[in-house]
Amino acid sequence: MSGPEVVVQARGVSKVFAKGGVTALQDIDLDVARGEFVSLIGPSGCGKSTLLRVIGDLVEPTAGEILVNGKPAHRARLDRDYGIVFQAAVLYDWRTVAKNIALPLELLGWSRARRAERVAEMLELVELEGFERHYPWQLSGGMQQRVSIARALSFSPALLLMDEPFGALDEMTRERLNDELLRIWAETGSTVIFVTHSISEAVYLSTRVVVMSARPGRITTVIPIDLAQPRTFATREDPRFFELVTEVREALHAGGADV
């Protein structure tokens, strides 16, 4: 994959919601390089989800500029430059697992054969072979979220936006999906921006953690995570892991969050 080395560039981005005049984002500057895994963490109301949506051109900023792959965010959305995963899986009840994964491919006008081939690859990637004919309600929450990830990755976007994708899952499922996500990230070489409210999750997954504070939402600290790749079970017991968790927690406190 070739292209600019900086995938996301935010310059002086602010967002004031007309309703109630809340300043969700103030003067955000952020660069995300190709292949990075960046987590956005902060107390509720710090605008981390809004920032993600601004990058995806789902919310328009009041001021500032966002470039995705060197293009304005709007252009990037029209070019289908990113895939998105929400906290809820947002699968369509009336489509089977395979057809849910194929949805963006249908919109891109892929042929049936090509779609089937890619769906099979994706099912293998998220380890859901054999479930293609199931309906979403027949799957557990963790499986549904894996389908949602497969759907986001199906058209090989350079950028993956994830809005607390594992927030509604239990701790064990969450840790398993964390490992799976890291494997997928390594295999596909994509760039990930990941919103979370779990400090350990952010540290475990990321190459960089962006700490935000609320009212107004702004970036207080950026902490590079220098843990070795690939991350494994041992990473979670590494003393360095605990140091970094502490560092992020203190940064959150300094930003005025009750952690």
Add this chain to the structure above:
Amino acid sequence: MTIVFAVGLVSWQWVLPFLGVERYLLPPLTDVLEALWDARSELLRGARITFSEAIGGFVIGCSVAFACALGLARWRPLGNALMPYMVAANAVPIVAFAPITNAWFGTLSPWSKVVIAAILCFFPVLVNTLRGLTSVRPEALELMRSYAAPQRVVFRRVRIPNSLPFVLSALKIASVLAMIGAVVGDYFGGSTEALGVMIVSSVSLAQYETAWAAILVASVLGIAFYGAVALVERLVLGWHPSIRAGVE
């Protein structure tokens, strides 16, 4: 269930007369069946007339309502503003308008009943469809936005499939209403061969067995119509949780 059915039939035949329920309220089952057989050709003709009025009204009313709902879902502020009025319009006793449609199309015209049936079907389908088209979770729309999908695609892939459970439950209601519209429309006059006119004229001639036979035919048609729509629902909504759980 079969037991209850049998008990019902037995009590209709023997228990009700025994309790002193008069013939004109509910004649014994065998008498009604006899009347049904005697008047079978008239009843069949009446059934055909009334049922085609009901179907016509159902098709017209439901399709116009669906089209309007699509328009109102596309222009949300208009839809939101009109919603309470459309819900309130549901509370209007529309069957009382039957004499007016008779004046429009002529008493003997089937169209006067078709229009009543169509108006009866219109509001529930409109309101339910609009609810279905607009009750999409925001993330599902954001997902479509992330794909830069145009409105036409959003409707085809998200809003319309999402509305189907709402639409089909409205169609079930509409099937019942269409039959009511067609039968009651006849109360204000209609072709003497129609089912509703038969009921009214038999009652006024004290031929209660025939009246009940006609009611029985109307009921069977109504149940068949409802059953047919319910079957379609089952086929279309195989994916829907209420169907898989066997609810209803």
Add this chain to the structure above:
Amino acid sequence: MLSLVHRTIASLAGRLATLALVLAGLWALWEGYRALWERAGWTKPFPVDSTTMPHLHDIVRRLFEPIREGEPLLARYMLDAALFTAQEAATGFAIGATIGFLLGAAIARFDVLQRGVMPYIVASQTIPILAVAPIVVVGLGNVSIGGWVPKDWMRVAVIAAYLTFFPVTVNTVRGLRSADPAAVELMESYAASEWAVFWKLRVPAAMPFLFSAFKVAATASVVGAVIGELPSSIQSGLGGWIINFNQYYVLEPENLWAVNLVAALLGISFFLVVVGVERLVVRRPPEQLT
């Protein structure tokens, strides 16, 4: 405080403005359709003239003219008729809702009833039940219970009750069963009696379901009352006036339109009463209010 008052007034004004716009829109549609069809001379689906589609202002004006030379206004008669029909409908609603609730509670409690009775209750409503109205109304006219003969309007109320009970039964069952299993467990942890669970948990949980049934039933009760009057030779209600004016439609079409307008207003008022009571009784989180 002051801003709250301001906001209330503003939202009220907004609603009134919407109402005025909607009414104006309907008026424009009606008169526009009339003008277009008359000018173009179209006769499909039906020829348009002052008989088939009277001017709306003529219909409204008719209400405020004497019914006949030297007699009270038509509106006066319509008000009396509407009150008469409302009495039938309200009685029918009360009876039907009570029976519906009791039946629903019994079905929710005893599963046997669910499987044995419910299908027939559903089937009873898929038949065009109004078809039975003539027989019930005429037939009940000959009934006497220990020498007491039901009044005419009570017979009509039976029809209204029949149309009312069904939605209430169905939604009572669904509502009573909608109580959160965890909340039931909580009650069980208090060793609450079944009666207490019913009143303190199941009935409150069922309220939203009950009210959505009441809204349907309120409408149905008015329809039942109007239709029930048709075969019953009752002259005092809206149904009686509909029959009466129908016979003279060609001479005075505004009369029939006017009585239908009143019937429509009665149906909507019944609906709005239920909506109002619901607002007072059922407290829901704000986002569910719409």
